[in-house]
Structures are given as C-alpha cells and as structure tokens.
Amino acid sequence: IGLLFLFFSLDFVGGRLGFVPATVAAPWHLSLLALPFLAVAAGSALRLIPGLRETPLWASLLIIAILSAGPGLAPDFQTYDIPASPAAIFGDNQVMLLKLEPEGALQPGATIVLDADWLSTQPIDFDYNIFIHVVDDAGATVAQLDTQPQAGARPMTSWLPGEIISDRYELAIPPDAAPDLKLRLGLYNWQTGERLAAGEDDALELHNTD
Structure with a gap:
C-alpha cells in the first residue's frame, strides 16, 4: 500500500507539475529500479502520518494518477515524405x-x-x-x-x-x-x-x- 501511494504521488507531482520527466513518471514501469527504495520510504510515511491510510485519500490519488498519466503515454509521431531518390x-x-x-x-x-x-x-x-x-x-x-x-x-x-x-x-x-x-x-x-x-x-x- 505504501508503495502504491508513493508511486501514484510520483506520477502526479512529477508528470503533471514537471518535477520529474514524463519518461520517468509515465509510463510507470520505467521506475521499477527504484521500487525497493520507494517501498521503504512509503511504508515509513504511513507509520508517521496515520491519516494517509484513509481509503478516500487512496481513491483520490489513484484517480489523479491515472488521469495525469494519459498525456505522458500518448505517442509523439512525426511524418516525413522520403524522396524516391536522395540528392x-x-x-x-x-x-x-x-x-x-x-x-x-x-x-x-x-x-x-x-x-x-x-x-x-x-x-x-x-x-x-x-x-x-x-x-x-x-x-x-x-x-x-x-x-x-x-x-x-x-x-x-x-x-x-x-x-x-x-x-x-x-x-x-x-x-x-x-x-x-x-x-x-x-x-x-x-x-x-x-x-x-x-x-x-x-x-x-x-x-x-x-
């Protein structure tokens, strides 16, 4: 639970407000290398701040994280018409x-x-x-x-x-x-x-x- 809290918070704060590059905040799997450290930090935060355990807060964070991830997941394509023969x-x-x-x-x-x-x-x-x-x-x-x-x-x-x-x-x-x-x-x-x-x-x- 603590891991999910910090993961969704990272996505919202980093991806939406620009503190973390979009390639790190979304898609989330690029941050897998940091999972052990995030789990320890999030678990400690839940012990120190009991209010973070409330279900409505978790639901809000989940919705915000999913909505904020949308633009970061959208591919950015550019088209170019290759000539039949190069110059x-x-x-x-x-x-x-x-x-x-x-x-x-x-x-x-x-x-x-x-x-x-x-x-x-x-x-x-x-x-x-x-x-x-x-x-x-x-x-x-x-x-x-x-x-x-x-x-x-x-x-x-x-x-x-x-x-x-x-x-x-x-x-x-x-x-x-x-x-x-x-x-x-x-x-x-x-x-x-x-x-x-x-x-x-x-x-x-x-x-x-x-």
Missing part, C-alpha cells in the same frame, strides 16, 4: 542527403539559402564537416562555408541510424564574382582534409537556381 549519398552509404532546397539565385551579389535534410543509415564514428563552395567557371572559390551540422549542435557522431537531421545554410556571394557560378556541397574529415565520396565525385554539384 546525394556520401561515403560507403553512410550518409544520405535526402533533399537540398535552395532559395535565391546563384549569381553575384546574391545571398543563397539552402535547406537540407540528412539521414544516417548507420552509426557514424567521426564528426565530419560540411563544406559548401561557390565556384566560378575557372574553378576558383568565390564564397564558402565550412560548418558542423546545425552549427555544431548535432555533430554526426550523435546521429542515430534512421534519424532525419534538418539543417539550413546561408552564403553571401560577392558582387564582383564572375556570372557563371555553380555550388558544390560535400563532407570532409577536418583533421586530414579527405573528402567523402559522393558517387563518382567528392561533392554534390548544383548550377544556377534562378
């Missing part, structure tokens, strides 16, 4: 660039924004950098960005297989750049400079998006 596959099928959506024209003086969705197919053992280069017809780089995913908030070693990572990149192109430009995006080892293969190339290449 690029890097390495040995390690990382997929599901889609890359540019905003703005690839031209001198413009700012181009790229929205990307990444997917790892297996655990990644290194935090590869993302490079984005805007190059002219002669192959010279006129603008570039080197960054970690989500500006370092989600390095690739933190990606779970099957998890989709959304990111956004922004580049300003100098106004004096040559007019015939293309964009190259890829992954590289920042310690050695070695790039991951992207098919037969070492980067995904985009031409003018205007």
Whole structure:
C-alpha cells in the first residue's frame, strides 16, 4: 500500500507539475529500479502520518494518477515524405542527403539559402564537416562555408541510424564574382582534409537556381 501511494504521488507531482520527466513518471514501469527504495520510504510515511491510510485519500490519488498519466503515454509521431531518390549519398552509404532546397539565385551579389535534410543509415564514428563552395567557371572559390551540422549542435557522431537531421545554410556571394557560378556541397574529415565520396565525385554539384 505504501508503495502504491508513493508511486501514484510520483506520477502526479512529477508528470503533471514537471518535477520529474514524463519518461520517468509515465509510463510507470520505467521506475521499477527504484521500487525497493520507494517501498521503504512509503511504508515509513504511513507509520508517521496515520491519516494517509484513509481509503478516500487512496481513491483520490489513484484517480489523479491515472488521469495525469494519459498525456505522458500518448505517442509523439512525426511524418516525413522520403524522396524516391536522395540528392546525394556520401561515403560507403553512410550518409544520405535526402533533399537540398535552395532559395535565391546563384549569381553575384546574391545571398543563397539552402535547406537540407540528412539521414544516417548507420552509426557514424567521426564528426565530419560540411563544406559548401561557390565556384566560378575557372574553378576558383568565390564564397564558402565550412560548418558542423546545425552549427555544431548535432555533430554526426550523435546521429542515430534512421534519424532525419534538418539543417539550413546561408552564403553571401560577392558582387564582383564572375556570372557563371555553380555550388558544390560535400563532407570532409577536418583533421586530414579527405573528402567523402559522393558517387563518382567528392561533392554534390548544383548550377544556377534562378
């Protein structure tokens, strides 16, 4: 009885008022490791406070706990439409660039924004950098960005297989750049400079998006 009292109290106070994460308060089976300690503490509380033994109080706690557990038990689903073919596959099928959506024209003086969705197919053992280069017809780089995913908030070693990572990149192109430009995006080892293969190339290449 003492165990039930403390268990339901934990669910109500922790799950409803936010003192305990929902994954601990509900579902309750995640707290099974704490059962021996909860039983001792609850039994002591009942001896020290006889009023806790009243049946109406138990009924109220039971109802409150069940009602408060509902939102915590509800699954949180997100849907994503996987494209028929990814924009690029890097390495040995390690990382997929599901889609890359540019905003703005690839031209001198413009700012181009790229929205990307990444997917790892297996655990990644290194935090590869993302490079984005805007190059002219002669192959010279006129603008570039080197960054970690989500500006370092989600390095690739933190990606779970099957998890989709959304990111956004922004580049300003100098106004004096040559007019015939293309964009190259890829992954590289920042310690050695070695790039991951992207098919037969070492980067995904985009031409003018205007």
